[in-house]
Amino acid sequence: MPEGPSVRKFQLLTSPFVGQVVAKVGGSSRKINVNDLNALRLQDSQVHGKNLYLAFVAAEGPLGPTAEETVLQREAASGASSPAQGGQEQVRAPQTHPQEEELQEFPHSRSEPPDAAEGPENWLHFHFGLFGSVRANEFSRANKANKRGDWKDPIPRLVLHFESGGFLVFYNCRMYWCSSPRADPASDILSVEFHRGRALDALCTPDPICYTLLDQRYFSGLGNIIKNEILYLAKIHPLTQGSVLALSDLERLLDYAIQFSSAWLHSKLHGKGLHPQIYQKEQCPLGHAVMKGTLGPSGGFKRLTWWCPQCQPAVL
Numbered sequence: 029m030p031e032g033p034s035v036r037k038f039q040l041l042t043s044p045f046v047g048q049v050v051a052k053v054g055g056s057s058r059k060i061n062v063n064d065l066n067a068l069r070l071q072d073s074q075v076h077g078k079n080l081y082l083a084f085v086a087a088e089g090p091l092g093p094t095a096e097e098t099v100l101q102r103e104a105a106s107g108a109s110s111p112a113q114g115g116q117e118q119v120r121a122p123q124t125h126p127q128e129e130e131l132q133e134f135p136h137s138r139s140e141p142p143d144a145a146e147g148p149e150n151w152l153h154f155h156f157g158l159f160g161s162v163r164a165n166e167f168s169r170a171n172k173a174n175k176r177g178d179w180k181d182p183i184p185r186l187v188l189h190f191e192s193g194g195f196l197v198f199y200n201c202r203m204y205w206c207s208s209p210r211a212d213p214a215s216d217i218l219s220v221e222f223h224r225g226r227a228l229d230a231l232c233t234p235d236p237i238c239y240t241l242l243d244q245r246y247f248s249g250l251g252n253i254i255k256n257e258i259l260y261l262a263k264i265h266p267l268t269q270g271s272v273l274a275l276s277d278l279e280r281l282l283d284y285a286i287q288f289s290s291a292w293l294h295s296k297l298h299g300k301g302l303h304p305q306i307y308q309k310e311q312c313p314l315g316h317a318v319m320k321g322t323l324g325p326s327g328g329f330k331r332l333t334w335w336c337p338q339c340q341p342a343v344l
Contacts, residue, residue, distance in 0.1 A: 032249020
């Protein structure tokens with residue numbers, strides 16, 4: 029599924045439509061009645077880890093502060109800067125790069141339940157699947173034939189046409205209404221509020237390090253591509269138990285996680301693709317043969333993992 033940097037770019041594509049009224053809707057979603065969005069105003073757009081949230085209100089309702097305005101106010105007070113502020117530039121619609129897609133099917137059983145908090149359910153929660161994406165003012169076109177040999181364009185789950193004449197298209201995603209975003213900025217690796225101490229405590233456990241990195245409670249937005257790349261950069265075997273690593277090694281791994289995620293987002297905002305060093309590779313940059321295995325906790329979701337046995341030796 030799309031990782032934190034991709035979903036941040038999706039959010040930036042939706043931001044120019046905040047304040048506009050939905051004039052026409054379409055899409056194949058059966059989880060929600062897409063016609064309920066007709067004549068509503070897009071009030072806000074937020075991203076938390078791998079999740080996108082859009083708030084809708086009655087067209088005649090007042091507009092509250094957007095997520096962007098709230099963040100800018102908070103950063104002005106703290107003097108901090110967000111890695112996503114490059115989104116103020118004009119952003120082009122995302123292009124599909126094979127190396128940026130996961131190879132495992134999206135686990136539908138792992139969906140988060142709707143927020144049980146009281147209040148009107150005016151937030152639409154998007155959780156993206158294997159080839160999930162958002163496009164602005166254009167539709168996705170087939171770039172290869174499907175298994176049947178047909179060249180069929182992807183079918184949108186949701187299409188929002190706005191009174192301004194622009195439109196947003198959402199592909200391969202699940203949607204449900206909730207009363208508020210399920211957010212913990214302290215766990216979001218691309219948030220200025222990311223809590224390093226809590227993340228380090230999670231990495232120090234005796235669990236294999238590649239399992240912990242995908243735990244969204246501590247590393248929201250970190251996915252399989254980032255996991256593979258930063259473990260190679262840190263020269264750590266994916267099945268190494270975090271408790272046997274030196275604190276300096278864990279600190280360096282955490283630095284790589286933040287730096288790689290921020291650099292990937294920066295590349296996306298400038299229309300550049302990802303050039304992985306180990307993910308889906310047969311050789312590492314030093315020419316060593318790369319190993320591939322499906323790793324994951326017992327009874328949990330398994331992910332394809334790539335590592336170099338020479339650059340990332342096993343720790344006994």
